[in-house]
Amino acid sequence: MPSTIVTLKVNGRAQEFLTRPGTTLLDALRDSLSLTASKKGCAQGTCGTCTVLLDGKPVFACLVPVETVAGRSIETLEGLAAGDVLHxxxxxxxxxxxxxxxxxxxxxxxxxxxxxxxxxxxxxxxxxxxxxxxxxxxxxxxxxxxxxxxxxxxxxxxxxxxxxxxx
Ligand code: FES
Ligand code: FES
Incomplete structure (x- = not known):
């Protein structure tokens, strides 16, 4: 299957990138967008190290195929601090x-x-x-x-x- 272009709103910014079918949201964040705060522990939904907010709700990013959340809003740890001021x-x-x-x-x-x-x-x-x-x-x-x-x-x-x- 060919790669596709996916757009996500990540920490308030629209991000567009090329991704292979079946890529998880976690891998897209880490590998395509270099947002590596979300960690890959188990990669099967049992440890929570990959938790991000999807439209405000916590999800395990390792279980979410990135094509299924195209156009939606993602919040990661990188979006929390305001400049030098921590959340x-x-x-x-x-x-x-x-x-x-x-x-x-x-x-x-x-x-x-x-x-x-x-x-x-x-x-x-x-x-x-x-x-x-x-x-x-x-x-x-x-x-x-x-x-x-x-x-x-x-x-x-x-x-x-x-x-x-x-x-
Ligand atoms: S990496 Fe363990 S739940 Fe996602
Ligand atoms: S696993 Fe080390 S601080 Fe939680």
């Missing part, structure tokens, strides 16, 4: 030692972002549910859960001033 989730992961080897961190943070975007005030159980598909071999998860809750609290506190600045 609160990134800040909290660093401050609370929620990352050790770091292999799971991109997927964890994107799963957490998917949660906070739809639920800015999550309970501990909500966070556990949101990252339940993401495996971490290092941290024992508690620091990760604490970091997500810490980021949520920081974002909630900053929300009124963000609203004011937008007025």
């Amino acid at each position: 609160p989730l990134q800040e909290s992961f660093i401050a609370l030692f929620a990352t050790q080897c770091g292999f799971c961190s991109s997927g964890m943070i994107m799963a957490a972002k998917g949660l906070l975007d739809r639920n800015p005030d999550p309970s501990r159980a909500d966070v556990v549910r949101a990252i339940s598909g993401n495996v971490c071999r290092c941290t024992g998860y508690e620091a990760i859960i604490d970091a997500v809750l810490d980021a949520a609290a920081k974002m909630k506190k900053a929300a009124p001033s963000r609203r004011k600045a937008a007025e």
